[in-house]
Structure formats: C-alpha cells, structure tokens
Amino acid sequence: MKLKSLLLSLGLLAGATAVQAEDPLKVGFVYVGPVGDLGWSYEHDLGRIGLEKHFGDKVETTYVENVPEGADAERVITQLAKAGNDLIFTTSFGFMNPTVKVAKRFPKVTFEHATGYKRSRNVGTYVLRTYEGRYVSGVAAGMMTKTNTIGYIASFPIPEVIRDIDTVYMAAKKVNPDVKIKIVWVNSWYDPGKETDAANALMDQGVDILIQHTDSPAPQIAAEKRGMRSIGQASNMSKFAPEAHMFSVRDNWTPYYVNVAEEVMNNTWKPSDYWGGFKEDMLTIESINPNLPADVKAKIKETYAAIKSGELKPFTGPIKDNKGNIVVPEGHSLTDEELAQVNWYVEGITDEIPR
Amino acid sequence: MDADLITQILFAAIKTGTPLLFIALGEVICEKSGILNLGQEGMMLMGAVVGFLAAYTTGSMGLGVLAAMIMGSLMSLIFAVLVLQLGANQVATGLALTIFGTGLSAFVGSGVVGQTIQGFAPIEIPLLSEIPYLSEILFKHDILVYLSFAITIALYFVVNKTRVGLTLKAVGENPNAANAIGIKVLQVRYLAIMFGGAMAGISGAYMSLVYTPMWVENMTAGRGWIALALVVFASWRIGRIMLGAYLFGLASIMHLVLQGLGWSISPNLLAMLPYVATVIVMVIISADHFKEKLLAPRSLGKPFDPRNMA
Numbered sequence: 001m002k003l004k005s006l007l008l009s010l011g012l013l014a015g016a017t018a019v020q021a022e023d024p025l026k027v028g029f030v031y032v033g034p035v036g037d038l039g040w041s042y043e044h045d046l047g048r049i050g051l052e053k054h055f056g057d058k059v060e061t062t063y064v065e066n067v068p069e070g071a072d073a074e075r076v077i078t079q080l081a082k083a084g085n086d087l088i089f090t091t092s093f094g095f096m097n098p099t100v101k102v103a104k105r106f107p108k109v110t111f112e113h114a115t116g117y118k119r120s121r122n123v124g125t126y127v128l129r130t131y132e133g134r135y136v137s138g139v140a141a142g143m144m145t146k147t148n149t150i151g152y153i154a155s156f157p158i159p160e161v162i163r164d165i166d167t168v169y170m171a172a173k174k175v176n177p178d179v180k181i182k183i184v185w186v187n188s189w190y191d192p193g194k195e196t197d198a199a200n201a202l203m204d205q206g207v208d209i210l211i212q213h214t215d216s217p218a219p220q221i222a223a224e225k226r227g228m229r230s231i232g233q234a235s236n237m238s239k240f241a242p243e244a245h246m247f248s249v250r251d252n253w254t255p256y257y258v259n260v261a262e263e264v265m266n267n268t269w270k271p272s273d274y275w276g277g278f279k280e281d282m283l284t285i286e287s288i289n290p291n292l293p294a295d296v297k298a299k300i301k302e303t304y305a306a307i308k309s310g311e312l313k314p315f316t317g318p319i320k321d322n323k324g325n326i327v328v329p330e331g332h333s334l335t336d337e338e339l340a341q342v343n344w345y346v347e348g349i350t351d352e353i354p355r
Numbered sequence: 356m357d358a359d360l361i362t363q364i365l366f367a368a369i370k371t372g373t374p375l376l377f378i379a380l381g382e383v384i385c386e387k388s389g390i391l392n393l394g395q396e397g398m399m400l401m402g403a404v405v406g407f408l409a410a411y412t413t414g415s416m417g418l419g420v421l422a423a424m425i426m427g428s429l430m431s432l433i434f435a436v437l438v439l440q441l442g443a444n445q446v447a448t449g450l451a452l453t454i455f456g457t458g459l460s461a462f463v464g465s466g467v468v469g470q471t472i473q474g475f476a477p478i479e480i481p482l483l484s485e486i487p488y489l490s491e492i493l494f495k496h497d498i499l500v501y502l503s504f505a506i507t508i509a510l511y512f513v514v515n516k517t518r519v520g521l522t523l524k525a526v527g528e529n530p531n532a533a534n535a536i537g538i539k540v541l542q543v544r545y546l547a548i549m550f551g552g553a554m555a556g557i558s559g560a561y562m563s564l565v566y567t568p569m570w571v572e573n574m575t576a577g578r579g580w581i582a583l584a585l586v587v588f589a590s591w592r593i594g595r596i597m598l599g600a601y602l603f604g605l606a607s608i609m610h611l612v613l614q615g616l617g618w619s620i621s622p623n624l625l626a627m628l629p630y631v632a633t634v635i636v637m638v639i640i641s642a643d644h645f646k647e648k649l650l651a652p653r654s655l656g657k658p659f660d661p662r663n664m665a
Contacts, residue, residue: 034461034572036468066572151615184614192567192574194611197371201611204363218567221471240471351617 025087025265027051027257028080029063030073032092033190039215039234040189040251041065044091044114047253054258058265069094074102081106087264089257090114093158099123110264115160117340119271126256129277130160131167131339133249134211135314136285136303137231138171140246141209142179143296144229145172151207152183153198153214157354161213163342167314168211169349175299182207183351192218203228209246220245238287247288247300255281275336278308315339320347362491364608369492369500372604374399374561374575376503378582379589379596380510381554386586387514388547389527389654390438393449396579397456398430398552402559404464407570411467416475420499420560427556428549430456435548439541442658453579461572474568475499497565499557506554511593523547527652530659540659555579590650606631 029048033041048061062085067076073095080088081102087110090099096116103111103123111123119125141150150172154161165183172179182205184198195214199222202210210230212219217240223230224241232238232248256276263269276282285304288297306312317328321344328334334342345353378395385392402423410419434452437443475497484490514520525533526543534540558578563570581603589595 034465034468036465037571038469042469182615182617184611186611190571191576192569192571193562193576196567197367197608198611200367201608201615204360204367204612205615207615216567216571217469217471217569221568 024058024060025055025261026083026085027059027061027261028083028085028088029061030067030076030080030088030090030092030095031063031065032067032069032094033065033215035063035065037190037215038217038237041091041215043235043251044089044253047257048089050254051257051261054254055261059261067095070098074098077102077111078105081109085109087112087261089260110260110269112260117273119273121271124260124269124271124274126260126274126276127160128251128283129275130249130283131164131314132277132307133283133285134164134167135171135307135312136247136300137211137249138168139175139303140292140296140300141168141211141229141231142172142174142176143299144246144292145176145179145209147206147208148176148178149180149182149205149207151199151202151205151210152181153195153202153210153212153219154183154185155189155214156187157185159340159342162345162353163315163339164213165349166342166344166346170314170319170346171303173348181349183349185354186214188214190215192216195219196222199223200226217241232287236286238289243289243291245287245289246292248286250284250286252282252284273336278304279310315342321345322347322349358488360612362488364605364612365492366495367608368601368605369496370566370604371607372600372602373500373503374558374566374578375582375585375603376507376597376600377558377561378555378579379585379600380503380506380593381551381558382582383586383589383591383593383596384510384514384523384554385547385551386655387523387527387591387652388544389530389652389657389659390544390548391445391449391656392431392434392452392548392551393446393583394430394434394452394456395449395551395555395582396575396577397453397460398427398555399456399559399562399575399579400460400573401430401456401463402427402556403563403574404460404559404570406556406560407472407563408464408467410564411470411472416472416564419564420557423556423560424553425556427554427559428552431548431552431555434552435545438658439544439548442660445656445658457573464570464572467570468572469569471569472564475565499561499565502557507593507597514593524652527654530654534659544659558582591652592650 031041031044035041035045048063051059052061064076067073069092077098089112091114093115096113096118099111099113100118100120100123103120107122113125115127116125152165169181182202184202186194186198188194195216195218199210199219203226208228210219210223212233215234217237220230220237220241223244228244229246230241230244231246234251236248236250238245288300313333315328315334317332318326318330319328321327327344378399382395405426406419406423409422410416434448437448438445477495477497480494484494522538522543526540530540562575585596585599589599
C-alpha cells in the first residue's frame with residue numbers, strides 16, 4: 001500500500017514536471033482599439049503574431065481588443081492573470097494604473113506596460129522613440145512643402161506628443177528656415193470622422209503636408225482627395241493614399257516581444273524602462289513613395305541612417321523653448337528621463353500648449 | 356479670415372451637418388407620428404456597416420446607399436413590432452436597439468475593418484456652380500448632399516401642404532381622434548418608423564461612404580444622439596432641422612479651424628462648442644413654454660392600442 005502510494009505520487013510528480021517542461025509560456029495582450037484599426041493596436045497584434053511565429057509551440061497567446069481605459073481595463077487584466085497567463089502586455093497609456101494595481105495581486109505574473117512610467121517588482125515599461133520617425137518626417141515635410149506650412153493632427157497634450165511636434169518643427173526648420181507648423185488637437189487617438197475634419201480644416205488654412213499623431217488612415221484619405229501630401233503613422237498607410245503618401249513611420253513590436261518572452265522563459269526578466277527606435281528596428285521607415293523627388297528620397301534615407309547609427313540625436317542643445325529659455329544646453333543631448341518630461345514647444349512654434 | 360476660408364468653412368459645415376440632417380429628418384417624421392425612437396445610433400451604425408459592405412463587395416456606391424436604407428428600415432421594423440404590436444416601452448426599446456446595433460455592426464463589419472473604397476466624388480452642378488461664393492458652399496458637393504437638399508424640400512412640402520402630412524400630424528397629436536375618423540393609426544406609425552430607419556441608414560452610409568470612406572467600429576461617434584437633440588432644437592420643424600444641422604456642423608468645424616488659426620483656447624473647451632450651441636438654442640426655444648408645448652406632438656411617446664377603443 002505504502003509502496004503503491006509512493007509510486008503513485010512519484011508518477012504524479014514525474015507527470016507534473018513533464019507537463020511543466022512542455023507547458024508553453026502563456027502571453028496575454030490588452031489592446032485599446034480594434035486590431036483592425038490599421039494603426040496602434042493593429043501593429044501590437046502583428047507583434048503578437050510575430051512572437052508566435054518566432055517561438056511556435058513554446059508560446060500561447062491571447063488578446064483582448066477594444067478595452068476602454070479605466071475600470072474595464074482592470075477587470076480584463078485581472079481575467080487574463082487569472083486565466084494563467086505568465087506574461088501580460090498592456091498596450092495603452094491609460095492602462096498604466098490598472099496594470100500596476102492588478103500586478104500587486106498577481107506577483108508571479110510578469111507585466112509589461114507600453115508608454116507608461118510606473119514600474120514595480122513585476123511591472124516593466126516600454127516605449128518607442130517615435131520622435132526619431134518624426135525627425136525624418138520633419139525633414140521630408142520641410143523639403144516638400146510649397147506653402148511653407150506643415151499641418152499636425154495631434155491627439156492629447158502629453159509629453160510624447162509634444163516632444164514629437166518639437167521634433168518635426170526642429171527638423172523641418174533645418175532644411176527650410178521659413179517653415180511654419182499648424183497644430184490641431186482632436187482629443188482622441190482614434191476618431192476617423194474628427195481626423196478627417198481636422199485634416200480638412202488644416203488644408204483649408206494653407207497646409208499642404210499633413211503629419212498625424214492619431215491612428216486612423218483618415219488624414220491620408222483626406223490628403224489624397226485634395227492632392228496634398230501626408231505621412232503615415234504607426235503602420236504602413238501607403239495603400240490609403242497612393243499619390244499623397246510620402247512614407248510611413250511604422251511601429252514594429254516583434255523584436256521587443258520576443259526578447260521579453262525569452263527573458264521570462266529563462267527567468268532573467270527584470271523590470272526596466274525600455275526605449276526602442278530605429279537602432280532596434282522597432283521603428284522603421286516604409287514605402288517611400290517613388291513619386292517623391294530624388295533629393296527628398298535621398299535625404300529621407302540619409303537622415304534615417306544618421307539617427308540609426310547614433311550620429312544624429314534630435315534633442316541636442318542648444319535648444320530654446322518658444323519663450324526664449326534655454327531648455328537643452330549646448331552639447332547636451334536629452335536623456336530618456338528628460339525626454340519623458342518634455343512639456344515645452346521649441347522656439348518658432350507660435351502656439352501655446354493646451355493645459 | 357479671408358473670404359476663401361469662410362466659404363471653405365461653410366462648405367465643410369454643410370458636409371459635417373449632412374449626416375445629422377438625414378437622421379434628424381427621419382426622426383422628426385417618426386416623432387410627428389407620436390413615436391420616440393432612441394435607437395437612432397444603432398440604426399445609423401448598421402446603415403454605415405451594411406452600406407460599406409454592399410459598396411465594397413459590389414463596387415457600386417448606389418447599391419451601398421440602398422442597402423443601408425433597407426438595413427435601417429429593417430432595424431426600425433424590429434422596434435416597430437415591439438412597440439406597436441407588443442406595446443413595449445418606447446424609451447427602453449429604443450435604447451435596446453442602439454445597444455443591439457452597436458454590437459451587431461461591430462460583429463458584421465469585423466471582416467472589412469480598415470478596407471477602403473473610392474467613395475462618392477463631388478459633382479458640380481452646371482450653371483449653379485458658376486455663381487461666385489455661393490457655388491463654393493452649396494454646389495460642389497457629392498450626390499448625397501444634393502439628395503439631402505431634395506429630401507428636405509420634399510418633406511417640407513409633404514408635411515405642411517398635403518393630406519399625408521395632415522394624417523401624420525393627426526396621428527401624432529391625437530391617435531384616438533384619428534382612429535375615430537378612420538385613419539389606420541398603426542399603419543401610419545409603421546410607415547413613419549420605417550421611414551425614420553431608412554433615413555438613419557442613409558445617414559450611416561454617408562459616414563462610411565462619403566465622409567470617411569471606410570468602416571471602423573462605432574464610427575458614427577454619437578451623431579445619432581445629437582440628431583435627437585436636433586429635433587427638439589428645431590421644435591419639430593423641417594426647415595429648422597436643416598438650419599440646426601448646419602449650425603451644429605459649423606460649430607464642430609470651428610473648433611478645429613480656430614485652433615489652426617492659432618487661438619490659444621483649450622481644445623477641450625472648443626470641443627464643447629457644438630454642445631454649448633445646442634444648449635443655448637434650446638434655452639432660447641423653451642423660454643416660451645407655451646409655444647414649446649404646442650409644437651411637440653401631443654401623444655409623443657405614449658402607446659396607442661386600438662383594441663382599447665370602444
């Protein structure tokens with residue numbers, strides 16, 4: 001009897017360890033929009049698919065799309081943690097507090113939050129150097145604008161968006177000292193109707209190139225209709241505007257998702273604040289339109305290469321804000337912590353940041 | 356602000372107001388028959404998705420619009436059966452219809468999210484498009500805008516000058532009396548509700564075929580609710596509904612234009628403009644309480660059951 005139960009428990013133990021060894025890493029994703037938004041959530045989902053392709057049977061992924069930022073997010077994240085996910089990616093700024101809260105209750109689960117700043121023992125953060133893409137956009141827009149006015153469709157006045165407006169303007173001014181920028185805030189990441197209205201309002205006011213920090217291709221469609229120019233954001237938006245589209249700055253999350261999953265599998269994961277850009281191929285320039293002049297195409301590639309190699313750092317002093325204060329001293333390049341706190345417009349932008 | 360910019364703003368205001376005009380015209384006819392349908396947003400979303408699907412698969416914009424109208428009236432038929440036949444509460448049924456339409460449209464449209472189509476091209480009306488300024492505002496639109504002009508004029512005529520209009524109003528004002536003189540109250544209400552549905556459908560199609568030629572979840576973004584306010588705002592008059600729709604369009608355009616002009620006002624504050632405009636006009640209108648009561652159909656929202664009639 002004793003022997004039997006011993007054998008039985010040994011057998012169970014062996015079975016258990018066997019199961020454990022074969023157990024795939026369960027990874028959950030929480031998206032703010034529909035995966036078909038063709039912008040932000042769409043690219044995160046491509047990252048998830050990339051993760052599956054890389055590891056095959058070794059990972060098992062699930063996702064929840066269209067999760068509102070707030071109480072619902074907490075419920076969804078909790079559910080994913082309860083369902084046995086070992087690693088959970090929450091992919092919108094507004095998921096920050098719910099993620100940190102749920103993480104406290106599930107200390108064995110690893111959480112990664114995109115674009116946030118709150119970390120803990122089991123919560124890491126990651127963000128894209130979108131300003132690198134914006135720098136290339138600014139250079140191209142500065143060269144291409146005939147009216148010397150670039151239009152910027154902005155979402156919310158948070159540091160990431162303000163920083164990117166600064167970058168576009170600084171870059172455009174380098175190649176075109178007369179350039180101006182018009183900024184319209186739509187108070188949404190994703191509202192095709194409003195983005196269309198904003199695009200048209202800007203074009204009505206003499207803007208001939210649109211840059212957007214919103215996620216739908218609506219501004220591309222609006223630019224195409226009126227024979228203006230536009231630059232895609234987050235995903236490759238070339239098909240929406242065959243003539244207007246200059247190029248897209250695409251987010252590519254796969255390399256990061258693969259790295260994090262590997263660290264969790266090997267038990268080497270530690271919470272960190274990860275910034276990825278051109279260098280890591282987490283940001284790419286895609287579908288440069290053949291209809292652009294040769295010098296513009298060359299300059300786009302040259303600028304991209306200079307940033308990728310680290311030779312060009314967009315936020316290198318001296319930089320003055322639009323009230324005349326020196327915000328980056330000569331010879332200094334902003335660190336990631338400082339970049340995360342940019343809340344000023346650079347010299348030459350005549351608008352005020354909405355408060 | 357120069358003249359060109361002003362004409363462009365007014366042009367945009369008409370475009371932005373057009374989906375509101377369609378859906379509010381449908382709702383006002385429905386309300387004139389005494390029925391309050393809060394399902395506008397749901398019907399509009401179904402119209403948007405089905406219209407897009409039809410246009411995307413057949414390549415014909417006209418079929419897209421037709422499909423959207425049929426879908427809208429089918430949705431409203433559900434509402435009509437529940438409310439007219441089974442005596443369900445109008446408010447609750449309407450809300451349920453909105454929730455149902457929101458969910459169903461997301462489900463139905465999941466396959467075409469992010470696909471695009473060409474959309475309607477603008478048509479310049481010969482002769483009329485020669486008039487300076489006015490033509491830039493009125494006569495360089497797409498065909499659906501002209502259709503909305505035509506429907507507004509036709510409805511104005513029908514409601515105010517014809518026997519059909521009288522019948523409709525009689526049913527909305529006093530269904531018992533209308534019934535007594537031989538008007539088929541339920542029949543009139545069925546037709547009014549389904550007309551409202553068809554207009555909500557075309558309004559949705561305007562969003563997905565013209566305004567932003569693509570389908571994404573919840574793309575109508577509350578315009579169905581605005582239409583309900585518009586009807587009150589216009590005190591149930593066809594002409595005022597047109598005016599109100601464009602005013603509302605103008606207010607939402609101005610919010611974006613003013614920013615581009617460098618007005619350093621909080622965009623959050625500017626985003627409120629359309630709503631502030633609604634509230635102001637509603638205050639002005641309802642200042643005259645007596646007048647207000649005269650204008651709303653008297654049996655609005657009340658059920659009518661011919662079997663209870665002696």
